[in-house]
Amino acid sequence: MWLQKEMMLCFSVSGVFEEIEATSQGCFRAFTRTFIITPGSSGCLCIVNDHLFVRDARPDEIRVAFSMPVATPCFSSRSSLSEERLRMVQAFSIQSGMTFEWSQKCLEDNEWNYSRAGESFMVLQDKIPREAFKSTP
Incomplete structure (x- = not known):
């Protein structure tokens, strides 16, 4: 922004x-x-x-x-994602700054519609808890 x-x-x-x-x-x-x-x-x-x-x-x-490394799965639903959805979550995580889990939740809540998930993120980003975002060193 x-x-x-x-x-x-x-x-x-x-x-x-x-x-x-x-x-x-x-x-x-x-x-x-x-x-x-x-x-x-x-x-x-x-x-x-x-x-x-x-x-x-x-x-x-x-x-x-x-060459983005694939993160080690930390909960079981990650392994059940298709390759396409895994890529969507990784891309959404990078663009939003949110963790993998929160990015997956946002996409799931928006029925895997990437554009709609992005719009929801933009509207709700001030209401998303801090723990949803990756910590920066």
Whole structure:
């Protein structure tokens, strides 16, 4: 988040992804998506501006993005997650700063809809307990 005012919120999300389409398979791209959000009616948020920038990823970005160590499971439901959901939880944990368990709960509560989980996080982040977030050294 790079700007927060009473009537406006501006933030960017960045990352790296691998294209899986047959014509572009193996191509790694970096992206930055920037949002400007204002309060809407009935307590909703309204995206008034959304910019997406995509470029070829640098080798160091690819290495960092795809060499993420898989954390040791600390409770049984982690092992029952599909590979896709495990990746979703790991990505959500990185982007939100929440622990794996809280990130999984947020995604489960939003029926594994990543966008909706992100919106819920943005709306409720001031109400989320501190223990939900990774401790910083």
